[in-house]
Amino acid sequence: MKNLTIYASLLMMCGLMSCSVMKESEGGVKVSDDLAYCHTKVSKSLADLGKDSIDYTMMPRNIENQDSVWACRKATPDEWCSGFWPGILWYDYESSKDAKIEEEAKKYTSSLEYLSRRPAFDHDLGFLMLCSYGQQYRLTHDEESKRVLLAAADSLATLFNPTVGTILSWPRNVEMLGGHNTIMDNMINLELLFWASKNGGSETLRDIAVAHAETTMKNQFRPDGTCFHVAVYDSETGEFIKGVTHQGYSDNSTWARGQAWAIYGYTMVYRETGDKKFLDFACKAADVYLKRLPEDMVPYWDFDDPAIPEAPRDASAACVVASALLELDNYCGENKKGYYREAAESMLASLGSEAYRSGSHKDSFLDHSTGHKPAGSEIDASIVYADYYYLEALLRLKNLQENETEQTSEGGSAPSLAVILNLLR
Ligand code: GLY
Secondary structure, eight states: HHHHHHHHHHHHHHHHHHHHHHHHHHHHOHHHHHHHHHHHHHHHHHHHTTOOOOOOTTEEEEOTTTTOOEEEEEOTTTTTTTHHHHHHHHHHHHOOOOOHHHHHHHHHHHTTTTGGGSOOSSSTTHHHHHIIIHHHHHOOOHHHHHHHHHHHHHHHHTTEEETTTTEEEGGHHHHHTTSSSEETHHOOOOOOHHHHHHSSSSSHHHHHHHHHHHHHHSSSTTSSSOBBSEEEEOTTTEEEEEEEEEESTTSSOBBHHHHHHHHHHHHHHHHOOOOOHHHHHHHHHHHHHTOOTTTTSSSSSSSTTTTTTOOOHHHHHHHHHHHHHHHHHHOOOOOTTHHOOOOOOOHHHTTTSSSTTTTTOSSBBBBOOBGGGGGTTTBBBBEEHHHHHHHHHHHHHHHHHHHHHHHTTOOOOOOOOHHHHHHOO
């Protein structure tokens, strides 16, 4: 009888706790610990950046292996990574509720405002403004962010070529590449256009985003679902000329972060359109990526580098994909539900292990990302966008777990026997 009473109270407790307990242990991801780790690193970074009073126009970009503090770059229009550090601060503020972090996030974000008042340098305007002002607007709903984001979206849209059906990613490289060029990374920037069209901007912005996604889907993928980094089109006729690489091993190889942008991008386009062809496509791009991963779920920088297993990894691709899969899993039907989530949790467990965490001597969250291997830059380093998507993925997982806990406490699914038995031990 006494045991039955204990069992009944445990059932009630489990009703409240089961999902978070299960998810923290099953996937091996200690979300709360990982978020606390990130908060410590953010606070330490700010202290190091502010030793001689902070210059808010200098944005953390990378930490090479021998270094311990962020190498920063000026937030100029051609520095594509400047939005990630403000974005990290916003995510960390969301997680920690630390008012000091919010204050710093606002200051760094405001350094990018001027980009909304000048012609788009290239497609990266989306990364720059969504990660900074997009996050600020999401958390504060301030009118200034809205104004900046709407102006930036209009500016990004000027790069759209209606004959081709895509945004010109790199205006500066038209001659070098032999025509209108669109890179896979550009998929991420469509989110700014979708956002603007829902928040007072023109409907045309949405049409541009959809056309870009459709044209890219048609031309920039191989039959197996892997992608070319760059598609080159005839600017006048719109004809697809060739698929090539810029940051990958070769034109026909699969550059890990390019595939990561594709998975993330098509998942987002499905969220914004509800069009099932984009969901199917996101799954196809994800499935071929998952099939080719090494055991620890963190890809080599390019899946086809003949130097594998000696080739460097790209933890940043793993972070982008982990975040994307946590979203994609929600859209899957019953037959696939849980599949992508499990993969994402394995990736996060691996990234949170000693093998990928930056040591205590470094201000970054993670090591082992590869930026631009063919150019010999940022190889096996800490890179700011890896940290940004890592934190995003952790927060997505935390939100999923909290929702499940709520559902369970409202009478959702029963706690598993394993959890009950563990508590009884
Ligand atoms: N968007 C550039 C990169 O992924 O390296």
